[in-house]
Amino acid sequence: MSMSAPRTLYDKIFDDHIVDRQEDGTCLLYIDRHLVHEVTSPQAFEGLRVAGRRVHAPTKTLAVVDHNVQTTDRRFGIEDPESRMQVETLAENARDFGIEYFNELDKRQGIVHVIGPEQGFTLPGTTIVCGDSHTSTHGAFGALAHGIGTSEVEHVLATQTLIQKKSKNMRVTVDGKLPDGVTAKDVTLAIIGTTGTAGGTGFVIEYAGEVFRNLSMEGRMTVCNMSIEGGARAGMVAPDETTFAYVKDRPRAPKGAAWDAALRYWDTLHTDDGAFFDKEVRLDGASLPPIVSWGTSPEDVISVEGLVPDPDLITDEGKREAKKRALAYMGLTAGTRITDIAIDKVFIGSCTNARIEDLRAAAQIVAGHTVREGVSGMIVPGSGLVKLQAEAEGLDAIFKAAGFDWREPGCSMCLAMNADKLGPEERCASTSNRNFEGRQGFKGRTHLVSPAMAAAAAIAGRFVDIRQWRGPV
Numbered sequence: 001m002s003m004s005a006p007r008t009l010y011d012k013i014f015d016d017h018i019v020d021r022q023e024d025g026t027c028l029l030y031i032d033r034h035l036v037h038e039v040t041s042p043q044a045f046e047g048l049r050v051a052g053r054r055v056h057a058p059t060k061t062l063a064v065v066d067h068n069v070q071t072t073d074r075r076f077g078i079e080d081p082e083s084r085m086q087v088e089t090l091a092e093n094a095r096d097f098g099i100e101y102f103n104e105l106d107k108r109q110g111i112v113h114v115i116g117p118e119q120g121f122t123l124p125g126t127t128i129v130c131g132d133s134h135t136s137t138h139g140a141f142g143a144l145a146h147g148i149g150t151s152e153v154e155h156v157l158a159t160q161t162l163i164q165k166k167s168k169n170m171r172v173t174v175d176g177k178l179p180d181g182v183t184a185k186d187v188t189l190a191i192i193g194t195t196g197t198a199g200g201t202g203f204v205i206e207y208a209g210e211v212f213r214n215l216s217m218e219g220r221m222t223v224c225n226m227s228i229e230g231g232a233r234a235g236m237v238a239p240d241e242t243t244f245a246y247v248k249d250r251p252r253a254p255k256g257a258a259w260d261a262a263l264r265y266w267d268t269l270h271t272d273d274g275a276f277f278d279k280e281v282r283l284d285g286a287s288l289p290p291i292v293s294w295g296t297s298p299e300d301v302i303s304v305e306g307l308v309p310d311p312d313l314i315t316d317e318g319k320r321e322a323k324k325r326a327l328a329y330m331g332l333t334a335g336t337r338i339t340d341i342a343i344d345k346v347f348i349g350s351c352t353n354a355r356i357e358d359l360r361a362a363a364q365i366v367a368g369h370t371v372r373e374g375v376s377g378m379i380v381p382g383s384g385l386v387k388l389q390a391e392a393e394g395l396d397a398i399f400k401a402a403g404f405d406w407r408e409p410g411c412s413m414c415l416a417m418n419a420d421k422l423g424p425e426e427r428c429a430s431t432s433n434r435n436f437e438g439r440q441g442f443k444g445r446t447h448l449v450s451p452a453m454a455a456a457a458a459i460a461g462r463f464v465d466i467r468q469w470r471g472p473v
């Protein structure tokens, strides 16, 4: 394609970062931003040490602990010895290699995909990588952001570049106005329900249409976060006034003349009219309901008004057997009303839904009610700054009065690498992004929902349609 042909947002950002292109299309891409967490970085730093190399651009690298930290008081150290070791290793690597690091006591600490945007480290038009699949979150800013493996982490640390082949372009357009009670989380679950978890394989998705234009940055991050669950390499939304207003004056955002220059570039970051997409998907936002997952894959979703589907109706044998296994694992029978499913635990947290707007949405439902007897609910803010903001707004008081646990920031029960886990066969309404077998604890059962739906489930003790929420019944 010649440079004058109409280009997509993805084409533009990719082109602007090519350092070298080989005949077979393999490119060396410049990486503007590198986020590092404790799980996928130890061998990468070790590799640098062994080779006697330094980090090429320490100021373009930011490290934080999130997966292993306990969400209870940390002032007296990390309890679990294995977790403590991972945390200490990252602290040491950051020190040795001159990288800025938010430790477990820093108020800026939090989930890597929450703190990048919060600090203004995540910027439109940049290439952003992290040894973590949900790096796609940052695409909400009109950045090209995706996960990389540990050997690539080492490559980026050493060279600030990454070897990449271009993905194909896919556009998901959602027009219409979302009904009250239907959120970004429902939109992303509905998309994955439509395309399947392999629907995005080989593609970078651009989210377009009225729904995304009207979403806040928090909402756009929720959608881009789950692009990876739909199989895509990355997801992105073209930057606009909403994006610029969020980024402006953040600690790491450009200031003064640099801000003006950045804005001039960011204004060019949109798909040209007539640009080619290899795949197009359309959904009607106005007809979307609140969504609940019923199985062990993020594509196993249904309207809250629906019934647990019957796998016997699936013609493909492999798929039928897989969905039968999923139902057995989930302890559900086909035909059960979603609103008749009782839950044991509620987790409001993760890089999908633990930002201030998510906590506000949950608090709005919770205010004046109490968590149902027999149910335990946990709120884990996405970062220390989200936690402070929520406390300044009195949200913590609402949650605590209702009987929720109010925790310290981190990944927590999203993947249960710390003490926050489901017990066997415990059923959880969770605002996270993965409902795989064992994801939240051995034999634990996860239902993915929005923060408002999770909050209502905590109070009612079962799933409820928040479009009709009048409190517990």
Ligand SMILES: CC(C)[C@H](C(=O)O)[C@@H](O)C(=O)O
Residues within 6 Å of the ligand: 039, 040, 067, 131, 132, 133, 134, 147, 415
């Ligand atoms: C631990 C990390 C490598 C992993 C990921 O890449 O996504 C985690 O964040 C997850 O959500 O499963």
Ligand code: SF4
Residues within 6 Å of the ligand: 066, 067, 111, 112, 113, 132, 134, 350, 351, 352, 410, 411, 414, 415, 432, 433
């Ligand atoms: S919150 Fe969950 S999905 Fe996000 S980075 Fe942590 S473990 Fe991964």
